[in-house]
Amino acid sequence: MTDSGREAVLGAVRQALARRTAAVGPPPCPPSHLIPQRAQRQAPELHALFVQQAQAAGATVVSVPDEAALAQALAALAAEHGEVPVVAPASPLAKLPWATAPALRAVQSGDALAVSTAVAAIAETGSVALASGPENPVLSAFLPEHHAVVVPASAVLGPSEDLWALLREQAGPEGLVFPRTLHWVTGPSRSGDIEMTMLFGAHGPLSLTLFLLEDG
Amino acid sequence: MRVALLVSCLVDGLRPSVGAAALKLLRAAGCTVVVPRAQTCCGQPAWNSGDRATARTLALRVLDQFAGVDAVVVPSGSCAGMVHQLPEVLGASHPRRAEAEALAARCYEITTFLVEQRDYHPGPLGQGQTLTYHDSCAGLRELGVKTAPRILLERAGYILVEMAQAETCCGFGGTFCVKYPEISVAMADEKLASAGQAGASLVVGGDVGCLLHLAGRSERSVAPLAFRHVLELLVPEREQPRALGQGTP
Amino acid sequence: MSFRVDSQDFIARSSDALEDAPLQSALGKLRMGLSLRRREAVAALPEFEALRDEAAALRDYTLATLDQQLEAFEAQVRARGGEVHWAPDAEAARRIILELCQRYGAKKVLKGKSMVTEELELNEHLEAQGIRCVETDLGEYIVQLRRERPSHIVAPAIHLRKEDVAESFAEHHGDAGGRDRSTAEALMAEARAELRAHFLSADVGITGANFAIAETGSTVIVTNEGNGDLTQSLPKVHIAVTGIEKVVPTLEDASTLLRVLARSATGQEASVYTTFSTGPRRPEDPDGPEAYHVVLVDNGRSAMLGTEFEAMLRCIRCGACLNHCPVYGQVGGHAYGSVYPGPMGAVLTPQLAGLDQTVHLPTASTFCGACAAVCPVKIPLPTLLRQWRQRAHEAELGGTKARWLLALWGFFAARPRLYHAGLRLGTRVLAGLAGPRGSFRRLVGGQAWTAKRNFPAPEGGSFIASLSQETFSPTAEDRSAR
Numbered sequence: 001m002t003d004s005g006r007e008a009v010l011g012a013v014r015q016a017l018a019r020r021t022a023a024v025g026p027p028p029c030p031p032s033h034l035i036p037q038r039a040q041r042q043a044p045e046l047h048a049l050f051v052q053q054a055q056a057a058g059a060t061v062v063s064v065p066d067e068a069a070l071a072q073a074l075a076a077l078a079a080e081h082g083e084v085p086v087v088a089p090a091s092p093l094a095k096l097p098w099a100t101a102p103a104l105r106a107v108q109s110g111d112a113l114a115v116s117t118a119v120a121a122i123a124e125t126g127s128v129a130l131a132s133g134p135e136n137p138v139l140s141a142f143l144p145e146h147h148a149v150v151v152p153a154s155a156v157l158g159p160s161e162d163l164w165a166l167l168r169e170q171a172g173p174e175g176l177v178f179p180r181t182l183h184w185v186t187g188p189s190r191s192g193d194i195e196m197t198m199l200f201g202a203h204g205p206l207s208l209t210l211f212l213l214e215d216g
Numbered sequence: 217m218r219v220a221l222l223v224s225c226l227v228d229g230l231r232p233s234v235g236a237a238a239l240k241l242l243r244a245a246g247c248t249v250v251v252p253r254a255q256t257c258c259g260q261p262a263w264n265s266g267d268r269a270t271a272r273t274l275a276l277r278v279l280d281q282f283a284g285v286d287a288v289v290v291p292s293g294s295c296a297g298m299v300h301q302l303p304e305v306l307g308a309s310h311p312r313r314a315e316a317e318a319l320a321a322r323c324y325e326i327t328t329f330l331v332e333q334r335d336y337h338p339g340p341l342g343q344g345q346t347l348t349y350h351d352s353c354a355g356l357r358e359l360g361v362k363t364a365p366r367i368l369l370e371r372a373g374y375i376l377v378e379m380a381q382a383e384t385c386c387g388f389g390g391t392f393c394v395k396y397p398e399i400s401v402a403m404a405d406e407k408l409a410s411a412g413q414a415g416a417s418l419v420v421g422g423d424v425g426c427l428l429h430l431a432g433r434s435e436r437s438v439a440p441l442a443f444r445h446v447l448e449l450l451v452p453e454r455e456q457p458r459a460l461g462q463g464t465p
Numbered sequence: 466m467s468f469r470v471d472s473q474d475f476i477a478r479s480s481d482a483l484e485d486a487p488l489q490s491a492l493g494k495l496r497m498g499l500s501l502r503r504r505e506a507v508a509a510l511p512e513f514e515a516l517r518d519e520a521a522a523l524r525d526y527t528l529a530t531l532d533q534q535l536e537a538f539e540a541q542v543r544a545r546g547g548e549v550h551w552a553p554d555a556e557a558a559r560r561i562i563l564e565l566c567q568r569y570g571a572k573k574v575l576k577g578k579s580m581v582t583e584e585l586e587l588n589e590h591l592e593a594q595g596i597r598c599v600e601t602d603l604g605e606y607i608v609q610l611r612r613e614r615p616s617h618i619v620a621p622a623i624h625l626r627k628e629d630v631a632e633s634f635a636e637h638h639g640d641a642g643g644r645d646r647s648t649a650e651a652l653m654a655e656a657r658a659e660l661r662a663h664f665l666s667a668d669v670g671i672t673g674a675n676f677a678i679a680e681t682g683s684t685v686i687v688t689n690e691g692n693g694d695l696t697q698s699l700p701k702v703h704i705a706v707t708g709i710e711k712v713v714p715t716l717e718d719a720s721t722l723l724r725v726l727a728r729s730a731t732g733q734e735a736s737v738y739t740t741f742s743t744g745p746r747r748p749e750d751p752d753g754p755e756a757y758h759v760v761l762v763d764n765g766r767s768a769m770l771g772t773e774f775e776a777m778l779r780c781i782r783c784g785a786c787l788n789h790c791p792v793y794g795q796v797g798g799h800a801y802g803s804v805y806p807g808p809m810g811a812v813l814t815p816q817l818a819g820l821d822q823t824v825h826l827p828t829a830s831t832f833c834g835a836c837a838a839v840c841p842v843k844i845p846l847p848t849l850l851r852q853w854r855q856r857a858h859e860a861e862l863g864g865t866k867a868r869w870l871l872a873l874w875g876f877f878a879a880r881p882r883l884y885h886a887g888l889r890l891g892t893r894v895l896a897g898l899a900g901p902r903g904s905f906r907r908l909v910g911g912q913a914w915t916a917k918r919n920f921p922a923p924e925g926g927s928f929i930a931s932l933s934q935e936t937f938s939p940t941a942e943d944r945s946a947r
Contacts, residue, residue: 005550006551008551009535009551010551012763012767013531013532013709013767013770014532016767016772017770018771021771022771027529030714032519033720034516034519036512036516037511038510053734057734088751127735134749134751137752138698138752141694142691142694142695142698161717161720176681178681178683178741178743180743180746180747180750180753181741181753182683182741182743183694183738183739183740183741186733186735189737189738190689190690190737191603192689192731193602193603193620194603194622194627194630194652194653195491195626196494196499196620196623197649199649202657202689202690203601203692204690204694204737204738223929227928228888229888229891230892230921232926232927232931233924236931255881256877256878256881257878261871262871262874262875265854265858266853266854266859268855273875274878277878353833353834354832356834357837383835384835385835389830389832389833391867391871392831395829397917398476398483399483399792402483428920431904435904457924463903464902464903464904465899465903
């Protein structure tokens with residue numbers, strides 16, 4: 001069934017493209033990629049842009065000088081809700097110098113705060129990029145009431161094209177290896193579906209806090 | 217400069233004073249003006265109704281009538297926009313396609329022509345009268361007519377107050393206004409409300425179609441506004457017809 | 466045709482819509498709100514116009530190489546452990562999705578927001594087979610509870626007031642403890658809680674795809690709520706359903722399109738969640754779906770390739786043309802009688818459902834051009850609407866009275882002497898009849914104009930006829946000119 005569907009669809013497309021070539025000639029060249037000027041900055045302007053854009057999208061951005069300060073800030077954020085942060089057992093964050101131990105387990109619906117790590121940040125839009133895997137469960141970004149993401153300062157890129165370039169650099173002989181899920185998260189969950197009133201926390205977290213970790 | 221005036225059906229039949237004003241202004245701007253007598257309709261109603269054959273017949277008439285001048289000038293953004301579409305009306309392989317392209321290239325909406333081609337400065341006429349300007353869609357989006365009418369009105373001494381919805385369609389839309397009268401009128405009401413909020417009692421535009429529609433609707437309201445084609449305000453008051461929107465049937 | 470439309474009643478439905486005060490208040494907010502937000506977002510990006518050109522060129526390139534892109538996409542999905550299914554029409558798509566649900570023993574299916582599945586009427590089909598479908602986008606959820614269709618492709622419940630939502634929630638969620646339903650905040654919190662229970666108990670998650678990337682075999686969804694991510698991450702199966710035209714060659718191409726998408730849709734610089742999904746979960750992954758399927762739906766799309774309607778396949782479903790259309794702004798989405806309303810719907814629906822059922826849709830436009838002016842992929846929507854009008858004219862669809870009047874006009878316009886004599890006489894008679902009153906409240910045969918408008922009387926006589934023969938002959942120069 002599926003195979004006959006495949007032939008039907010591809011056959012119809014090829015027939016249409018033959019018609020197209022007869023009418024307007026061969027396909028055009030692929031276009032170049034314009035990257036907005038604003039995204040083409042270097043640190044520290046790039047960091048400033050990232051902070052500005054992330055805040056404009058409704059995220060809170062906190063700079064932390066080192067891992068001890070990071071652990072303290074995460075614990076304090078969770079404590080506001082009377083809980084400890086939830087961290088994936090395989091996350092490098094598990095090894096932070098925690099004063100109070102975090103919950104090293106999978107996130108559950110109703111948890112106050114889960115913490116993810118960003119593979120990169122996109123300054124152009126104030127987004128953080130999360131790659132799924134043992135260190136970064138997808139659900140950490142969606143099930144908790146509040147979400148925190150740790151962004152190494154060196155991972156702040158300009159446009160999303162720089163993220164693709166980074167992934168291409170890391171590609172092995174089999175080409176680009178993509179995680180099951182790559183997310184760009186830009187501010188906390190929201191919806192304007194009721195009378196166009198924009199409200200935070202539609203299905204995902206009510207707030208997003210980005211910890212920009214100075215890493216040398 | 218030798219220019220031909222494409223009067224447009226609505227000006228020709230319903231608002232001939234606008235044609236007279238166009239003639240006068242073009243002459244004052246130093247043009248030699250011809251008005252082809254056998255001109256009728258540019259074919260837009262047929263073209264927009266999907267009647268390509270009739271649109272083509274009328275397009276060829278336009279090519280015949282308006283050959284051999286430096287510029288074709290139209291007191292309507294809508295009809296000028298139609299002339300710009302004549303190559304498309306004829307189609308890619310029509311033997312007169314190149315002629316249509318040449319005609320389109322030298323066809324201007326009149327306020328744009330007066331400002332950009334002639335740098336025309338009308339005399340002081342406005343005496344500080346306040347008005348608001350309705351951008352008709354074809355002129356605005358097909359030809360980019362935006363600043364030229366405002367420049368002329370301000371040069372003539374009128375005071376322009378912008379309405380928030382200056383660029384929103386008024387709902388005329390040619391045959392649309394009689395095919396879907398209820399939607400058309402609802403759109404007019406929104407436009408009229410926006411004009412009213414701007415605080416001007418005179419609404420000015422560059423297309424007689426929009427103005428007839430808005431004026432006709434406005435006359436049914438408790439506080440009708442006045443409506444004029446922009447060219448009416450660029451000639452002395454004694455040459456101006458009665459403003460639209462002031463009827464009392 | 467299997468595409469359901471109720472477009473023949475467009476006039477009656479639009480009249481109802483114009484009389485519907487709550488709807489009019491909702492549409493007023495839409496008209497002001499979204500166009501303003503878009504304008505601000507566009508003003509903040511100097512390269513926006515250049516990006517529109519690039520996005521349009523990119524879509525055209527992709528369409529011109531569509532077979533290669535689709536095959537490349539399929540190969541990548543397979544290489545990552547996913548399955549690709551090809552559906553030539555709606556019926557095939559529904560059958561494929563049903564069989565997948567049955568294969569996994571699904572009793573409850575979550576839906577992310579997907580216009581293609583609306584086009585397929587997938588929910589009705591699955592529910593008829595005993596599979597419960599739960600829409601998870603807040604607007605879609607509300608519309609589903611009310612057994613309505615979305616009225617906007619991006620904001621499905623834009624036609625409703627919070628009181629309407631409160632009423633539906635009271636009916637479906639019960640009234641335990643006298644819940645507060647007086648604010649949008651309370652309503653959203655209630656929906657969040659209700660839907661969370663569904664998220665945790667569903668077997669299959671079905672999403673659409675804003676893009677399908679040939680290079681990586683990824684499907685991309687863009688949401689603000691995060692519902693799409695829960696939909697595709699919690700159940701054990703993720704099915705992404707998308708039109709064949711949604712494929713893009715590379716990751717960089719997706720970046721380009723994403724730059725114009727959110728700005729055009731909601732005036733955001735980026736949507737909250739942009740999610741690239743590639744294959745099923747990896748062995749080491751702690752969460753994510755165990756199976757990943759992509760259903761590529763043709764359903765009339767390939768028939769547009771290589772035709773005058775090809776540019777419509779550039780569409781990225783941002784909804785900007787709806788938000789800026791003055792007709793949509795007055796009558797709302799339901800008047801169109803199609804899941805695709807507004808300008809993009811008026812081009813697409815006749816293709817999907819046949820022109821004889823839908824002739825009002827391309828006709829009910831003033832050709833104001835606001836849609837084309839904002840389209841992020843520069844679809845010449847008025848031109849495409851005119852193409853449908855040409856087909857309608859050739860097929861003699863639509864009102865016969867209008868055709869006769871137009872033919873009569875064409876006849877006179879090709880005979881200048883007759884035309885000018887008639888015009889002069891007619892306008893003089895009308896001017897005389899109106900006299901000092903200046904306009905008409907009624908005109909014989911002019912009810913369509915005068916029902917709600919006066920008809921301003923002509924000044925009398927015609928401009929051309931008033932010119933002297935010698936001075937203004939067609940060929941002679943105006944000798945009186947300076």
